[in-house]
Amino acid sequence: MTSRQFSVTVDLAVLTVADDTLKVLVVRRGVPPFRGRWALPGGFVLAREDLMDAARRELVEETGVPLRSVHLEQLGSYGSPGRDPRGRVVTVAHLALLPDLPEPVAGSDAAGAEWRPVEDLLSATRRLAFDHGTILADAVERARSKLEYAPLAAAFCPPEFTIAELRRVYEVVWGTELDPRNFHRKVTGTPGFVEPTGESTRRGGGRPARLYRAGDATLLHPAMLRAPHPVR
Amino acid sequence: MTSRQFSVTVDLAVLTVADDTLKVLVVRRGVPPFRGRWALPGGFVLAREDLMDAARRELVEETGVPLRSVHLEQLGSYGSPGRDPRGRVVTVAHLALLPDLPEPVAGSDAAGAEWRPVEDLLSATRRLAFDHGTILADAVERARSKLEYAPLAAAFCPPEFTIAELRRVYEVVWGTELDPRNFHRKVTGTPGFVEPTGESTRRGGGRPARLYRAGDATLLHPAMLRAPHPVR
DNA sequence: CCAAAAGTGTTCTTACTACACCCATGG
DNA sequence: CCATGGGTGTAGTAAGAACACTTTTGG
Structure with missing residues (x-):
């Protein structure tokens, strides 16, 4: 049986409310594919790492935020064969909710990380890398409905x-x-x-x-x- | 960067209501690990296959049911490092809801497939293979809450x-x-x-x-x- | 004094609960 | 006739919508 043929990543839709606007943390891609495009932060799951632990690690790396002040949950997995031109990558997307931080992404690993209004990134013109537009849309919908209950x-x-x-x-x-x-x-x-x-x-x-x-x-x-x- | 180190499977929590009881489709494992134990049906995602397509394929293989009469949705992913003793396997679990079928799992690939009361399988004594007890519990909880809205x-x-x-x-x-x-x-x-x-x-x-x-x-x-x- | 935001009271209406009651069939 | 389940009517209550009103600060 075919085994060990997939890469697995975690991607993060990190949302906050700042300036009366719903914003998401995005990073500018420095390498192909999608070079120069915005993408959700994320990375590979390590060999002996749980999915949620990988998401927590990425979140701390990208934001430096203390985990106790964050809501983090699994959103869903995205594994369409063509979603990454480099090969077969399944990503387990997570949703994170943060308070508006005074320090702008302190201790951030990714130099190019920025808070951007969700609205701008979901419009058809400004496309996110990979299928991150879909992931972001699903994340926002999850956040919206989960606020209800x-x-x-x-x-x-x-x-x-x-x-x-x-x-x-x-x-x-x-x-x-x-x-x-x-x-x-x-x-x-x-x-x-x-x-x-x-x-x-x-x-x-x-x-x-x-x-x-x-x-x-x-x-x-x-x-x-x-x-x-x-x-x- | 570490790549292509994971196996990815889909597992199915297929629920139905029969004899005024909530039942789930399980297969008896014929090989180690967990030989002789009940497990949720599932299998490897193929090289060029979408996750949902893999779930649909497994569902048809296991039940022979026409897809148009089924509700199928992604439930969540389970990738704890120790969940499969044979290696690193991430499974994308799906929830399927079926009407009570007159034909008992016709055209089934798995000879040992059976409908079992959910209640029996969730009790601590009769353990399912792998982390399928957790997956089944999550699936039932999802079904219960989703019936509401x-x-x-x-x-x-x-x-x-x-x-x-x-x-x-x-x-x-x-x-x-x-x-x-x-x-x-x-x-x-x-x-x-x-x-x-x-x-x-x-x-x-x-x-x-x-x-x-x-x-x-x-x-x-x-x-x-x-x-x-x-x-x- | 006035402006502005916090917080309370009151009325109207929707929609859920409980349960009385009638309807349409088989035996 | 009765038993069984399908379906309707209605009173009482919980809780949301709308909005008048009071409270507590700053200027």
């Missing part, structure tokens, strides 16, 4: 955050506007979503906002609603 | 089915009892879930039931509720 939005926020900051995450990722008052009630009323720290902040203009930490829930019940039913 | 239950039914047959699928997969009257209203009232054929049948005892086909929706809105809120 998992307390994932906090992964885009610093350790302590306000309800308004959390709401901005939803608005940016979903591309919708949400009623601040109903959102506030919904989030604070869903058990395990957020825990108040007792502190306040006045990062914004008006009345100081209370600060919250992520709660211990893994599933939101009831779920957040992305498409409000039209009320006739 | 996708019109997937129809994949377990013949092309035309009654609402009661559809309800049995939910009850068996979720392990719960559902109110037949509310279920009926919910299903027929969710746009795109089912389309009436105009025909009736009297497969059961009492009043003849109308027959339905699967609708064209891909997402159920509102979703089916797995855990009815406790009404205080």
Whole structure:
């Protein structure tokens, strides 16, 4: 039987919300194929390495971010025979969600790494290398739908955050506007979503906002609603 | 760079509902490792074959079922270094949902293929080969949660089915009892879930039931509720 | 004072639960 | 007639949508 004929890589769709925009970490390819094109960061899985460990290693190499502040999950595998002209490569794509980092990709291995708006990269004109456009689209769709039923939005926020900051995450990722008052009630009323720290902040203009930490829930019940039913 | 060091396989968690039980297709291993143990059907991805094509090929080889009556989706990849004692094998697991087939695995390649209750195989005592217990558990969890928001239950039914047959699928997969009257209203009232054929049948005892086909929706809105809120 | 953002209260409406009730068949 | 399951009606309740209103800061 045919064995050991594949290369296996992990690719990362690393998303963050910065400047009220959903952004993804991309690297400029310095060598063919797709030289000069943007690509998702990634690399080969090592001989004795688990897939998730490989993804974690790549993530630290590319961003220098502490793993405890990151959400990382497997997205899916892409192994179309023609996806890499150099040979048969199956990639296990992962989705990572990060807070907006003050340090711009500190300790980064890849000199050319940049945060770019997802919107720009998903338009048909500015194509990503390989099938990374498909992977990115799948990653964004996964993030969008998972915000509905998992307390994932906090992964885009610093350790302590306000309800308004959390709401901005939803608005940016979903591309919708949400009623601040109903959102506030919904989030604070869903058990395990957020825990108040007792502190306040006045990062914004008006009345100081209370600060919250992520709660211990893994599933939101009831779920957040992305498409409000039209009320006739 | 280390390249071409991996074998890549597809494994299939093929689920069906038969005798009011959730069952999975398993094959008895005839050779070491795990000789004599049950395993999920699967095989190597061919040199020029897409992952989904490989899964489809294996599915037809194992079940002989026409692809148009099957739901097939990628579940996830499993590549722990020690998962196969013979070497480094990454498997891309897939989830398949089938109606209860009258012909018991006709045209099957694997002589030892059998439908076994999922419940039996997930208990700690009767272990599956490799990490197939984990894969099966993930597959069942995926099927359970996806029944909530996708019109997937129809994949377990013949092309035309009654609402009661559809309800049995939910009850068996979720392990719960559902109110037949509310279920009926919910299903027929969710746009795109089912389309009436105009025909009736009297497969059961009492009043003849109308027959339905699967609708064209891909997402159920509102979703089916797995855990009815406790009404205080 | 006003502006701005945080947070609460209230009303309307959707949609789920529970269960009474009727319908259409076989025996 | 009765038994069995199919299907409808309806009351009560949980929770979202819309939006008026109050609170707490800065200027």
